[in-house]
Amino acid sequence: DVKVTQSSRYLVKRTGEKVFLECVQDMDHENMFWYRQDPGLGLRLIYFSYDVKMKEKGDIPEGYSVSREKKERFSLILESAxxxxxxxxxxxxxxxxxxxxxxxxxxxxxxRLLVL
Amino acid sequence: AQSVSQHNHHVILSEAASLELGCNYSYGGTVNLFWYVQYPGQHLQLLLKYFSGDPLVKGIKGFEAEFIKSKFSFNLRKPSVQWSDTAEYFCAVRGNNNAGNMLTFGGGTRLMVKP
Structure with missing residues (x-):
C-alpha cells in the first residue's frame, strides 16, 4: 500500500510566522503535489514537483513556496503566514x-492549519 | 484551462435510495476523469477512474460512473446507498494537454445518508 504521511494533523500559527508543512511518501513516486482544500472550492493545486529539485506552479502559488531535496519528501513553506x-x-x-x-x-x- | 463543476453541494438521502452526483468539466480534448471520496476523518481515496475504453466505469463499493463525451459529463451513481456512504465526493479531470499529471477538482458534494 502506498503511504503518504504529513508531519502534523493540526497546526496553529500566528500571522507573520514562517510555516513548514512536511510530506513524505514511501513508494518511490516521482510526482508530488500540494493542494489546499476549502469548503465549496474543492481542492486547488498550489505546487507540484515531478523530480528532485524540480517544481511547477499550480493554480494558486502566491504566498507559498516548496522544496524537494529528496525524492520522498516534499515541503510546503508559508514564508509569512x-x-x-x-x-x-x-x-x-x-x-x-x-x-x-x-x-x-x-x-x-x-x-489543518489555523493562522491567528 | 480546465474546470470542473459539481452541481450539488449537499445531498441527503435515506438508506436504499439511489444516488446520482453530477460532474461536468470544460475541456475539449482527451481527458482522464476521476471520482475521489473522503470519508469522515479519513484520507481522500480513489473511488473510480476513466482513462479510455468503455465509458461505463465500475469502482469500489458498488459505485459506477458514465463518461458522456458529448455532454462533458462524468456522473457518479449507486443504485442503493448505505449509511456508510456518508462522505464528501470529489470529481477531478486531467486533460491531455497536461503532461504533469495535474488534476483539476470540482468543489465537492457532501452526501449524508440517513439510517
Whole structure:
C-alpha cells in the first residue's frame, strides 16, 4: 500500500510566522503535489514537483513556496503566514514517469492549519 | 484551462435510495476523469477512474460512473446507498494537454445518508 504521511494533523500559527508543512511518501513516486482544500472550492493545486529539485506552479502559488531535496519528501513553506491561508492542506503523490495516462494520485491525511 | 463543476453541494438521502452526483468539466480534448471520496476523518481515496475504453466505469463499493463525451459529463451513481456512504465526493479531470499529471477538482458534494 502506498503511504503518504504529513508531519502534523493540526497546526496553529500566528500571522507573520514562517510555516513548514512536511510530506513524505514511501513508494518511490516521482510526482508530488500540494493542494489546499476549502469548503465549496474543492481542492486547488498550489505546487507540484515531478523530480528532485524540480517544481511547477499550480493554480494558486502566491504566498507559498516548496522544496524537494529528496525524492520522498516534499515541503510546503508559508514564508509569512496570513489569516487567509487558514485551510486544510493535502499532500499527494503519483508514480510519474513523464505523466503516465490514467495515473492515480494518493493522498495524505491532511494538515489543518489555523493562522491567528 | 480546465474546470470542473459539481452541481450539488449537499445531498441527503435515506438508506436504499439511489444516488446520482453530477460532474461536468470544460475541456475539449482527451481527458482522464476521476471520482475521489473522503470519508469522515479519513484520507481522500480513489473511488473510480476513466482513462479510455468503455465509458461505463465500475469502482469500489458498488459505485459506477458514465463518461458522456458529448455532454462533458462524468456522473457518479449507486443504485442503493448505505449509511456508510456518508462522505464528501470529489470529481477531478486531467486533460491531455497536461503532461504533469495535474488534476483539476470540482468543489465537492457532501452526501449524508440517513439510517
Amino acid at each position: 496570513s489569516t487567509n491561508q487558514t485551510s486544510m492542506y493535502l499532500c499527494a503523490s503519483s508514480l510519474g514517469a513523464s505523466g503516465r495516462w490514467g495515473e492515480t494520485q494518493y493522498f495524505g491525511p491532511g494538515t
